[in-house]
Amino acid sequence: MTFLPPVGLGTFRLKDQVAIDAVRSGLELGYRHVDTAQAYGNEAAVGQAIAESGVARDELFVTTKVWTENLGRGRVLASLQESLQHLALQRVDLTLIHWPSPHDEIPVAQYLEELLEAKRQGLTSAIGVSNFTIAHLREAIAAVGVEEIATNQVEIHPLLQNRKLVDFARQQGIHLTAYMPLAYGKVLVEPEIQRIAAAHGASPAQVALAWSLQQGYAVIPSSTKRENLAANLAAADLRLSDADMAAIAALERAERVANPGFAPRWD
Template sequence: MHTIPQFGLGTFRLEGQTVIDSVRNGLEAGYRHIDTAQIYGNEAEVGLAIAESGVPRGEVFITTKIWTENLPRGKLIPSLQESLRKLRTEQVDLTLIHWPSPGDAVPVAEYMDELAQAQDQGLTRLIGISNFTVRHMQEAMAAVGPGRIATNQVEIHPFLQNRKVVDFARRHGIHLTAYMPLAYGKVLEDPVIAAIAKRHGATSARVALAWLLQQGFAVIPSSTRRANLEANLGALGLQLDGEDMAAIAALDRNGRIANPEGIAPLWD
């Protein structure tokens, strides 16, 4: 299986020139994994920024996500084809189901089968899931087999460690991608993380990202500032010791941020 780059650039809530600048700056800084989604409304801008970057398409790993409205049979593949047009590419590297169908109105097996068909047709190199609970992961694996699911992209950061989902995924060979890895900036205010950062001569953001990377997660932080984009990449070279890792692990408080009403499943 093609591997997902450990470090990516998230584009959630970035629109227009802001997302173009963020992606351009990220690619110049060395990012090679760009994460977008149909519902972000920025696929066209992301595609433009990548096309104009001068970085060969084969060197950029592009992830997009299928929105819930496109899960019913017959809608998923045309919606992905539209995403490809916006992203200016014939194939994305990874396509995720963004959320399980709200209220399970569309069975998991139905849209996972269509996603697998999209892969068979060459529209996407890899397929995966996002915001899937243990039950939804079980149903997805039953539909396409565990070896076919490249990742489950879920909210993971020091204040929400999502241990039931993480433990299940690891037992069944499903890789995990951590979104909102900086808890939307909340990690920057935490005194425990700040103290560890001071000892290492690093930023709090870099420490939080290194903590996730050392556990084997991929991370997709976002930033609109070039200096922050570059500083975050430094997490790849930061090694935390066992005491650091344990201190951050003790910060878990079920501090979920992404919990949209009417869309979010019943969490584990």
């Protein structure tokens, strides 16, 4: 199983100099996992920040994602080669399929087998998926084997706990990465989260991240503020009690943030 650093630096919505500054600050603070994607339009900025950081390549874990337009035959490999050029890297550590093919026009097996070929060619050290439902995960397992699926990156936070999918992934031994772990700040204003944070002398963001981390998920929060980047990284040191975890579990209300028109039928 691929080792995925538990706290990563998300770069969604960060562009140009803002992305460079955020990644540079994150690496200075000790982040060693950086998450980008073709669709973010910031791979070159992320690559520049990595190159200028002085951090040795073998100390870094870099994830990118193949966009839906690149799932057709021959495009997965070609687009990953383009991503590597943008990132100025010989390989990435993890490449994910960003979303299943819209309306399942292209079979999961086709693009995952091509992604596995990219791994064989040394373009990526590991492969995985993102926004995959239980049905899509079943297809992925049938196509490449469960041992090849390093993670399923999905939206998980206290307001959307995705329990059916989580239970299935755990049964199969598939690791989960929680994206939007703070639900764009919605989690931070929850009175229960604020109460727990005050009791621990922590921030609401740290409580929400610790909740995910204690369940074994990796988290990839993003921020442009250095103090928030530092606080998010420190969330790994916060331990919540069973009572805290139960109180947060009760906040589930299926409040999904990422739900574009091409999204699959969620579990």
